[in-house]
Amino acid sequence: MSLRESLMADLKGAMKAGESARVATIRMIMAKIKDVEIAARAKGGEGLDEDEAVSALRGMVKSRTESATMYRDAARPELAEKEEAEIAVIRTYLPAEMDEAALVAAVSEAVAATGAQSMKDMGKVMGALKAKFGSNLDMSRANAVVKAQLS
Numbered sequence: 001m002s003l004r005e006s007l008m009a010d011l012k013g014a015m016k017a018g019e020s021a022r023v024a025t026i027r028m029i030m031a032k033i034k035d036v037e038i039a040a041r042a043k044g045g046e047g048l049d050e051d052e053a054v055s056a057l058r059g060m061v062k063s064r065t066e067s068a069t070m071y072r073d074a075a076r077p078e079l080a081e082k083e084e085a086e087i088a089v090i091r092t093y094l095p096a097e098m099d100e101a102a103l104v105a106a107v108s109e110a111v112a113a114t115g116a117q118s119m120k121d122m123g124k125v126m127g128a129l130k131a132k133f134g135s136n137l138d139m140s141r142a143n144a145v146v147k148a149q150l151s
């Protein structure tokens with residue numbers, strides 16, 4: 001089942017169950033995916049593939065995480081909880097993340113394969129990881145591990 005089909009099925013289920021917050025979040029996800037698809041077509045692309053959709057969802061999680069942090073700092077826990085609830089719904093549509101040991105092993109393998117020696121070679125390592133794992137790898141987590149290994 002594609003991401004779009006999964007979203008539609010979950011939207012119908014949430015509507016029938018009366019879960020208004022979940023319905024709103026799924027509609028927001030669908031709107032974001034539609035925006036990314038329109039932007040891709042405007043650039044001459046054919047449409048949206050799964051990697052681009054997952055990338056858009058990761059961006060949504062990142063922005064909501066930042067918002068939740070700001071709300072907590074501003075003593076607005078009710079707004080932070082709303083953002084965190086949206087993050088939980090969005091994460092259900094993301095592929096499972098690598099555990100820490102697998103991530104470290106993948107980065108070590110990429111460092112060895114590219115012959116990276118210093119921080120100047122970080123781009124080569126990140127490119128190798130992106131080519132091998134695509135959207136299944138959270139690049140922000142990988143970035144931190146690469147920096148630790150190269151410094």
